[in-house]
Amino acid sequence: MTVSQYFRLINIHARMLLKVDANTFKLGFLWWFLEPLMWVGVFYVVFNLILDSRKGGDFMVFLTCGKFAFIWFSKTVIQASGSIVASKGLVGKINIPKSVWPMSAIQESLYRQSSVYLLLFVILAFFGIYPDITWLWLVPVLFVMYLMIVAVGLAGAYLVCVVRDFQKFITLGMTFLLFTSGIFWDVRDVGSEEKTQFLLAINPLAFMLDAHRQILMHDTAPAALHLLLIGVGASILIGLMLLLMRRYNHYLALKVIT
Amino acid sequence: MLELKHVSLDYHSSKGTFDHGVHHVLNDVSFKLYENETLGIIGRNGVGKTTSLRIMADILAPTRGDIITRRGATASLLTLGLGFRPDLSGRDNAMLSAVLQGASEREAIGFLEEIKDFSELGDSFEEPVKTYSSGMRSRLGFTTALMTHVDILLIDEVLSVGDAQFKAKAEQAMKERICGEQTVVFVSHSDSQVQNLCDRVIWLDKGSIAAQGDPETVIAQYRESIRTQTRANKKRLADVSTDLKA
Numbered sequence: 001m002t003v004s005q006y007f008r009l010i011n012i013h014a015r016m017l018l019k020v021d022a023n024t025f026k027l028g029f030l031w032w033f034l035e036p037l038m039w040v041g042v043f044y045v046v047f048n049l050i051l052d053s054r055k056g057g058d059f060m061v062f063l064t065c066g067k068f069a070f071i072w073f074s075k076t077v078i079q080a081s082g083s084i085v086a087s088k089g090l091v092g093k094i095n096i097p098k099s100v101w102p103m104s105a106i107q108e109s110l111y112r113q114s115s116v117y118l119l120l121f122v123i124l125a126f127f128g129i130y131p132d133i134t135w136l137w138l139v140p141v142l143f144v145m146y147l148m149i150v151a152v153g154l155a156g157a158y159l160v161c162v163v164r165d166f167q168k169f170i171t172l173g174m175t176f177l178l179f180t181s182g183i184f185w186d187v188r189d190v191g192s193e194e195k196t197q198f199l200l201a202i203n204p205l206a207f208m209l210d211a212h213r214q215i216l217m218h219d220t221a222p223a224a225l226h227l228l229l230i231g232v233g234a235s236i237l238i239g240l241m242l243l244l245m246r247r248y249n250h251y252l253a254l255k256v257i258t
Numbered sequence: 259m260l261e262l263k264h265v266s267l268d269y270h271s272s273k274g275t276f277d278h279g280v281h282h283v284l285n286d287v288s289f290k291l292y293e294n295e296t297l298g299i300i301g302r303n304g305v306g307k308t309t310s311l312r313i314m315a316d317i318l319a320p321t322r323g324d325i326i327t328r329r330g331a332t333a334s335l336l337t338l339g340l341g342f343r344p345d346l347s348g349r350d351n352a353m354l355s356a357v358l359q360g361a362s363e364r365e366a367i368g369f370l371e372e373i374k375d376f377s378e379l380g381d382s383f384e385e386p387v388k389t390y391s392s393g394m395r396s397r398l399g400f401t402t403a404l405m406t407h408v409d410i411l412l413i414d415e416v417l418s419v420g421d422a423q424f425k426a427k428a429e430q431a432m433k434e435r436i437c438g439e440q441t442v443v444f445v446s447h448s449d450s451q452v453q454n455l456c457d458r459v460i461w462l463d464k465g466s467i468a469a470q471g472d473p474e475t476v477i478a479q480y481r482e483s484i485r486t487q488t489r490a491n492k493k494r495l496a497d498v499s500t501d502l503k504a
Contacts, residue, residue: 012357016343016350021346023386093337094358095317110453149356250319258269258281 001096009100014107021108032112033119039067040123056218059201060128065216066209068120069145073205074174076109076149081156081170085256092257098245103158106150117142124216141211144227148204154241160178161252168194181206204230259292259331259441260410266465269307275418277370278495283309284320285465291410293328298456298473300480304464307445311335311412314443333410334359336403344388348379350400355402360463369405376400376431393421395500400428402436411435411442449477 001009010083022028045064080102084091087101121131159166180203181187187199187210207230211222245252267284284306291297291314299307312318313325315335321430327333328421342351352373356366374383377397412433419492429451436442446452451472452459459476461469469476 001360009357012363014353016346016354019350020345022342050480092312092317093335096358158332161482250317252313252421253317254319257312 006097006100008187009016009096010103010107013104014111016038017108020110027093030111031232036068036116036119038069039071040064043067050246061129061217062186062213063161063184064120064123065212066181068116068179069212070178070183070211072109072113073145073149073208074112074177076106077110077152078171078174080149080153081160082167084157084161084252085164085167088256091253093247096255098157098161098243098249098252099154102153103150106146107151109149110146116133120216126248132219133147134215135223136146136216137211137221138141140227141208141215141222142232144231144234145208147231147238151234151237151241154238158241158245158252161255177203177205181209183209200226204233242251259328260333261289261324261326262310262320263288263324263326265313265320265325267306267313267318268321276386277443284313284418284466286323287462287465287467288323289460289467289470290439291443293441294439295435295443295457296440296455298452298459299462300444300447300452300459300477301447301462302484305462306415307462310462311414311443311445314410315412328409331410332408333412334408335412335414337399337414342387342395342399345386347386348377348383348390349374352383352398356405359405363404373398373401373405376427378402393424396425400424402429409441411440413442413444413446415445415447418492448479452477 025031029247040060041242043060047059047063083101083105084098090100091101123131145223156166156170158169182199187206188196190196190199200210207222207226211227214220214222221233265284266282267286268280268282270280284344287306287310289297299310300308309318312335313320315333316325318334343354346354349370351375352370353366356369357363361369374380377383378399379394382390382394385396390398433455436444440456444452444456456473459470459473459475460467461480468483470481
């Protein structure tokens with residue numbers, strides 16, 4: 001399979017997955033917006049009405065920025081991780097690179113997420129936050145997020161093929177990350193600067209979510225070197241996973257079929 | 259065109275099953291596939307026919323043994339329902355199937371009307387596949403499979419389903435492909451199809467080759483073994499019934 005055939009296949013498969021998503025539910029593609037909006041509604045009810053924390057609009061924006069970016073990462077990784085085993089029928093019938101399945105899921109998610117980010121900008125405007133020149137930093141930040149998702153998605157897909165239990169571990173892992181990545185609490189408000197830097201260093205996702213908020217809420221550029229390191233690390237993992245999937249192509253097919 | 263040399267395939271199943279948890283799907287299978295010939299593979303369910311096709315299609319690799327393929331030769335496994343998504347229409351599924359089998363988007367779009375006509379699905383072609391009957395699915399599956407053009411066609415019982423009228427049409431279409439310069443490996447449970455279409459037949463039994471040669475002889479040997487097995491099963495059943503009554 002040539003490189004152009006590979007990407008063409010991923011793109012068409014991703015578009016078909018979008019159609020399936022839209023056709024499965026009565027509200028169709030509206031769910032792409034409804035689901036993140038419901039999260040915003042839940043945050044308002046919990047933090048402003050039930051807890052009466054009076055944290056105001058800033059905290060709503062804080063939660064929304066982190067949560068929308070996290071949803072992209074967690075949902076995509078879970079979907080990509082299960083994509084090869086979910087395509088058991090096709091895996092047993094046609095020989096194509098196994099990475100096509102997770103990459104299609106990731107591409108489909110990218111299309112959906114682009115509408116979610118548009119919604120995010122609308123919500124920010126509602127709270128009086130408008131685009132600034134520093135928002136251009138979102139381009140490298142989103143690109144590195146994408147690389148992270150591809151890296152973790154490919155690794156998850158490989159592991160789940162070999163041992164199905166990893167599907168459970170990955171779902172639990174996403175829940176763990178939900179609470180430890182500074183979505184509901186500010187990673188810069190943990191008591192000391194050392195602790196903040198430590199948390200940002202060991203959890204790349206926390207860094208990425210914080211980068212979103214730094215750019216969108218504070219018009220501040222993220223730490224470029226740190227961003228580059230995460231990008232390079234993700235790229236190395238992507239290269240490794242693609243090599244592994246190519247090397248063990250038949251083994252993965254056997255594990256899925258049997 | 260293609261040769262399997264002492265090919266075996268095992269996989270690890272649940273402990274306590276098969277051979278200490280190892281299922282020997284294929285055991286020391288060797289045969290050659292010559293250019294332009296139609297080779298039939300027959301055998302009971304679960305003997306390794308589909309696994310053999312998957313190895314030839316490069317979907318699976320053998321645990322032991324070698325596969326030698328002529329340089330540059332392409333092979334494709336034709337089997338029904340190439341991963342149909344129930345929530346997509348017949349048209350979208352056909353499009354996806356064509357692209358998965360190597361067609362460009364433009365080529366795939368070009369095939370769509372041809373697929374719609376041949377499959378006789380009419381307006382249902384635009385409806386989700388989840389609304390289709392099994393016969394309609396098999397018609398769509400067969401028609402999309404027919405669009406593949408490769409050096410070696412590996413056919414896994416695609417002519418086994420569908421209503422009588424479509425079956426006849428499908429057989430004729432497949433016959434035209436097979437009788438040309440196409441190299442084919444054909445798996446079927448239909449003796450008449452195998453005898454009509456195949457130049458040579460292999461009988462697989464419990465993962466090994468029990469016989470190979472001209473279709474009439476091998477099919478006769480295969481049928482005789484089924485009759486022998488059936489008589490043995492009946493006797494065993496009668497003995498068990500007698501023991502229970504006693």
